Amino acid sequence: xxxxxxxxxxxxxxxxxxxxxxxxxxxxxxxxxxxxxxxxxxxxxxxxxxxxxxxxxxxxxxxxxxxxxxxxxxxxxxxxxxxxxxxxxxxxxxxxxxxxxxxxxxxxxxxxxxxxxxxxxxxxxxxxxxxxxxxxxxxxxxxxxxxxxxxxxxxxxxxxxxxxxxxxxxxxxxxxxxxxxxxxxxxxxxxxxxxxxxxxxxxxxxxxxxxxxxxxxxxxxxxxxxxxxxxxxxxxxxxxxxxxxxxxxxxxxxxxxxxxxxxxxxxxxxxxxxxxxxxxxxxxxxxxxxxxxxxxxxxxxxxxxxxxxxxxxxxxxxxxxxxxxxxxxxxxxxxxxxxxxxxxxxxxxxxxxxxxxxxxxxxxxxxxxxxxxxxxxxxxxxxxxxxxxxxxxxxxxxxxxxxxxxxxxxxxxxxxxxxxxxxxxxxxxxxxxx
Ligand SMILES: [Zn+2]
Numbered sequence: 001x002x003x004x005x006x007x008x009x010x011x012x013x014x015x016x017x018x019x020x021x022x023x024x025x026x027x028x029x030x031x032x033x034x035x036x037x038x039x040x041x042x043x044x045x046x047x048x049x050x051x052x053x054x055x056x057x058x059x060x061x062x063x064x065x066x067x068x069x070x071x072x073x074x075x076x077x078x079x080x081x082x083x084x085x086x087x088x089x090x091x092x093x094x095x096x097x098x099x100x101x102x103x104x105x106x107x108x109x110x111x112x113x114x115x116x117x118x119x120x121x122x123x124x125x126x127x128x129x130x131x132x133x134x135x136x137x138x139x140x141x142x143x144x145x146x147x148x149x150x151x152x153x154x155x156x157x158x159x160x161x162x163x164x165x166x167x168x169x170x171x172x173x174x175x176x177x178x179x180x181x182x183x184x185x186x187x188x189x190x191x192x193x194x195x196x197x198x199x200x201x202x203x204x205x206x207x208x209x210x211x212x213x214x215x216x217x218x219x220x221x222x223x224x225x226x227x228x229x230x231x232x233x234x235x236x237x238x239x240x241x242x243x244x245x246x247x248x249x250x251x252x253x254x255x256x257x258x259x260x261x262x263x264x265x266x267x268x269x270x271x272x273x274x275x276x277x278x279x280x281x282x283x284x285x286x287x288x289x290x291x292x293x294x295x296x297x298x299x300x301x302x303x304x305x306x307x308x309x310x311x312x313x314x315x316x317x318x319x320x321x322x323x324x325x326x327x328x329x330x331x332x333x334x335x336x337x338x339x340x341x342x343x344x345x346x347x348x349x350x351x352x353x354x355x356x357x358x359x360x361x362x363x364x365x366x367x368x369x370x371x372x373x374x375x376x377x378x379x380x381x382x383x384x385x386x387x388x389x390x391x392x393x394x395x396x397x398x399x400x401x402x403x404x405x406x407x408x409x410x411x412x413x414x415x416x417x418x419x420x421x422x423x424x425x426x427x428x429x430x431x432x433x434x
Contacts, residue, residue: 029057031073032426034402036083039063040410042379042393045371047410050079055400058425062396078404078421078433084374085394086128086155086401086424087416088381089356090253090295091274091345094118094143094157095135098311098350115139119147119154121354124430126419128401129156129381129391131345133214133253133274134163136173137188141209153429156401158211158385162190163255164201164241169232170220170255195240198233202244212385213245214274217254218261229258229278238268251386253295257324259283266292272343272384277328279335287340293384295345296332298366299359301325303351329366336367343384344377360413370413400426404433 034053041048052067053060069075095115096102102109122130132140140159146152165171171190174181192201202213216232233241238254245252246269254265257277265273266286272293273279279287279294287294304313304321313321336342346359363373382392391401404421422430 030426031056031061031070032076032400033067033069033073034076034083034423035079036081036404037079038082038408039394040082040084040371040374042085042375043395045375047082051083053083053394053400053402055423055426058399058427060394060396060398060400063394076421076428076431081404081406081420081433082408082410083394083402083404083421084409085378085392086403086422087126087357087377088129088344088385088392089122089127089346089348089377090131090272090293090343090381090384091133091297091347092122092130092353092356093134093347093349094122094130094132094353095137095139096349097352098313112137112139112142115143116146116152116154118349118353119143119152120429121352122348122356123153123155123424124419124422125354125356126403126416126422127155127356128399128403128422128424129158129385129387130348131212131253131385132157132159132161133212133255133345134160134171134190136162138162138208144211145209155424156391156399158387159209160212160214160253161205161208161210162201163214163216164190164192164198164205165216166232166237167191167193170216170218171214193237195236198237198241199244202241202248202250206245206248206250210250213241213250213252215241215252215254215265215270217256217265217270218258220255220257229261231258231261231264233264235264235267238264238270242269251384257328266290274345275328276335277324277331279331281334284331284335284338284340287335288338291341293341293343293380294332294335295343295384296328296335297345297347297359298329298332298362300347300350301328302362307351329362332363333367336372341380342368342372342376343381344373345381355417357416357419360409360416364413370410373413374409374416399424406433 032055036051039048039051054062144157147154163171192198251271253272254270255274256262259278262283379392402423407415420432
């Protein structure tokens with residue numbers, strides 16, 4: 001009996017050995033070569049002419065003017081185009097979209113069911129990596145995993161899952177109905193108060209798959225309440241969130257419009273400030289000194305004010321937006337001038353996913369050069385993600401996340417609103433090049 005078992009095991013292991021050899025031979029990664037007429041080097045801010053990008057599987061193997069194209073490689077001719085690394089949006093809400101009709105006649109639709117619809121518009125717009133900064137569930141974590149496992153196509157996602165907020169704060173999305181609140185398990189909200197609770201919340205979110213931690217430092221434009229500016233956590237609570245997240249190797253970003261809240265978040269040690277609308281000179285100085293990124297969504301205001309009524313934004317929120325939107329842009333310009341590090345983030349989801357690139361022309365209108373705005377959406381964003389070794393520039397060993405546009409984005413950044421070629425991880429998702 002023992003002998004037979006041994007024989008079966010050895011036959012099985014030989015079969016396994018052979019099939020794995022066969023499998024590995026048939027799965028040899030495909031080699032692709034892109035001929036890039038112009039290539040934007042986001043690390044140096046220079047434009048390189050007539051470059052060859054060699055891609056093996058999902059990674060870039062070599063880049064240069066005299067890289068030899070191996071025989072049998074699939075050649076992609078972008079010699080009439082400007083080629084740049086895949087764009088990165090540091091502030092999206094990928095699991096939802098304003099006016100997505102989950103509420104409506106005939107009943108409620110679970111938003112999880114429609115969340116995947118926003119992936120391809122984002123990717124085809126040239127955004128190959130995004131942060132999901134607040135999802136009313138762990139849907140963003142699931143989307144990320146489904147993409148990584150090849151079940152769905154979409155951008156790389158760094159998910160925050162729930163957004164950590166004080167009771168009644170910007171991220172407290174309860175309908176202000178005590179009966180409903182009492183039925184909601186604490187595991188299904190980002191609400192946490194006091195040093196112990198916020199620490200536990202960070203640990204729990206990381207356990208469930210959060211790749212970044214978002215905390216609400218001040219109120220918001222689209223949430224209930226009168227003040228946009230008031231801090232919503234004490235200094236001790238903010239310190240605890242950042243300390244715990246950093247201990248678990250997660251970056252922290254703070255949703256902060258208000259002057260005081262911004263400074264408290266910086267003092268707590270956050271890696272980035274979202275919005276930053278009412279920042280003052282001291283806040284700008286603190287950001288610069290501490291190397292904190294500003295992620296200012298300076299396009300969305302135009303969308304909110306022109307479409308807000310149609311998509312059901314309250315008059316109270318619109319009134320707040322009229323004041324805050326303009327101030328935010330003026331302060332963004334001051335921060336750029338002062339040399340604060342800027343990363344591109346749009347709040348996509350408030351406006352339809354896929355229109356993310358509309359923000360570029362606002363960034364150049366408010367103080368940046370086209371090259372700086374592109375760097376904000378590539379190498380700077382990659383740095384903020386902690387993914388500088390993976391994405392953000394077209395360099396050997398990084399993921400082959402590559403896009404192209406037909407005209408020169410350094411002359412007019414608006415051309416980034418119409419990308420003609422998108423590759424993510426070596427796979428082509430869009431190619432309109434003639
Ligand atoms: Zn947001």
